[in-house]
Amino acid sequence: MTDRRGPFRSLDGLLLAVGLCLVATVNACASDDDMTAERQRLVEKIEAEVRMTGPELGFARLDPRVAEAMLRVPRHAFVPSAQRALAYANHPLPIGGGQTISQPYIVAIMSQLLNVGPGDRVFELGTGSGYQAAVLADMGVEVYSVEIVPELAERAVANLEAAGYPQVQVRAGDGWLGWPEAAPFDGIILTAAAPTIPDHLIAQLKPGGRLVMPIGETSSVQQLAIFDKDEDGGLRRRDLLPVRFVPVTGPLGD
Secondary structure, X not given: OOOOHHHHHHHHHHHHHHHHHHHHHHHHHHHHHHHHHHHHHHHHHHHHHHHHHHHHHOOOOOOHHHHHHHHHOOHHHHOOHHHXXXXXXXXXXXXXXXXXXXXXXXXXXXXXXXXXXXXXXXXEEOOOOOHHHHHXXXXXXXXXXXXXXXXXXXXXXXXXXXXXXXXXXXXEOOHHHOOHHHOOEEEEEEOOEEOOOOHHHHOOEEEEEEEEEEEOOOOOOEEEEEEEEOOOOOEEEEEEEEEOOOEOOOOOOO
């Protein structure tokens, strides 16, 4: 005798599997929608803060290109899973190895201060989780980034690929040396503090280019500063805001 219950059991299983997939898809979409809404609120907070600090920064509003990049880049993909509920809070978060992912406001204004755009080439000292590099890449910038902590460099590559920015070039090593074979750069950004201007990096900055960094003793408050390189190789410095960053480390950074 043929057991006719078999096909019906299989169909029930199939329907159950399809139902579970649909529920999972709906949940994933809802989660994406929630994250998009959180990013929108975060960018609104950043824009409000920029309006207040504008006179110190030299611009009155957040550049739309920067705002759009901050809206698109999923910051939650660049923080440890234990921190994801706080991914869109406007403050730094620990990412391991004694390092942090910078406050979103700082990421936004440093991206704008670099004054770069599509096709420009930027060197970054201190990849961290890869978030700052992703924001610049989303703006169409070619990013070359060095991270002193090998585990963080490896994780940053995975984060960037998962978030859709595999074009960012990342290597583990001492960022104080820069990336000579990719130089000269239109912009250079340091996401860690140092008490002096890094000569190795100034040499890799194009005439007319700009370096943005927190400068000062790492045991105290530093100054977020910009250095503009003129056609003769001279530097003009302007201090903008008091900040507090983790220090540059490594053989040359210490």
